[in-house]
């Protein structure tokens with residue numbers, strides 16, 4: 001075989017990936033890195049300046065996503081001018097949405113791909129190197145990209161597995177159904193074998209991922225369709241698994257069995273992120289969320305009946321078209337009533353191609369800002385109160401890594417709060433009792449409770 005130098009082709013040795021967006025994108029980026037390592041022996045580097053292949057994995061869920069991509073690309077253009085042989089690729093949800101428009105605006109981009117085509121990266125890169133062409137591939141193939149990717153490996157005590165992708169819910173504000181496509185679930189055996197691999201690599205915690213993870217409907221080993229709760233029970237039984245989590249859930253896919261699982265599966269941690277977006281029935285309808293506020297509150301009651309200590313978090317949008325003071329008051333009321341431990345709060349921004357974008361974005365920006373600040377203020381109080389409640393308790397902490405202060409270790413409580421304490425690097429991967437001594441804005445401090453000698 002001819003080497004790159006004999007073919008007079010510059011060799012490619014290094015890879016840089018810039019990732020925006022959700023955990024699915026983080027997962028996809030790590031799969032891309034593994035694929036490129038496997039195919040080309042590429043080494044992952046920490047900055048685009050050092051890389052021969054530079055990829056951006058983009059997100060288009062909120063405001064100015066496209067602009068952020070183009071301004072980052074502006075910086076990468078300079079690298080390409082200096083080193084014309086580098087390969088620049090844009091993938092992810094902006095890639096899917098914009099397609100060839102990206103190369104029209106930024107002709108130095110070699111590849112545009114979507115969330116469903118990144119397994120074709122090596123093929124695309126080969127063609128580019130052979131034919132010096134620009135490529136776009138934003139198909140949504142029926143076949144599973146997962147079948148074409150190398151088996152993933154865990155990098156720490158906590159591993160992630162995408163079990164389903166896409167979204168069929170079509171909330172009126174959201175681009176995800178258009179960028180990620182329809183809901184597709186992976187077969188149960190594939191999920192279990194990926195989990196087993198992570199556990200063999202030393203992970204003790206697994207987080208199952210999906211845009212509507214609890215909408216999972218995959219083919220079971222018995223040939224029947226398994227729902228999410230059935231899958232949870234099967235994963236929980238895997239040898240070596242100590243902690244199980246999942247994200248993101250949709251209220252419409254919460255079943256009584258899933259709520260009960262929080263009381264029945266010891267490995268399933270008492271924490272749930274359950275986005276509600278607004279507390280106003282009128283807006284829930286306009287957003288096409290499929291449920292009203294009473295239903296959401298009923299689900300919360302049910303969860304707490306099975307798991308009284310469950311910590312809850314959510315996503316909120318303020319300033320959806322037509323949102324009145326009364327609608328917003330309903331949101332504030334719901335937040336206090338549920339008592340979320342934390343939440344992500346966003347100002348509404350119209351996204352291209354979504355139904356809500358055809359309505360006028362008529363809540364003035366000052367009003368959106370004021371509502372956002374009020375909501376964030378309330379959430380800060382709730383978060384502080386939730387952390388303060390832990391002081392004095394002894395909790396099981398999964399030690400994840402060294403803390404920032406020398407001598408400190410960092411880990412998480414069952415309900416997903418960050419704890420710092422004095423410890424040893426060899427404790428990484430262990431679950432240890434820690435007595436909580438202080439609460440800060442976003443985290444806890446504690447000390448190891450050591451067994452009597």
Ligand code: SAH
Nearest residue numbers: 173174211248275315316346347348349351
């Ligand atoms: N599948 C998940 C989350 C998807 S996106 C779910 O259904 O809950 C993550 C969050 O981004 C959403 O929950 C929503 O709060 C926010 N978001 C989505 N589109 C938005 C938009 N157009 N403007 C502002 N926030 C938005």
Ligand code: SF4
Nearest residue numbers: 167169170171174176
């Ligand atoms: Fe977007 Fe709604 Fe689907 Fe979540 S459920 S990804 S908010 S359309």
Ligand code: F3S
Nearest residue numbers: 021022059060061093
């Ligand atoms: Fe963003 Fe796509 Fe995830 S739009 S939030 S990267 S699914």
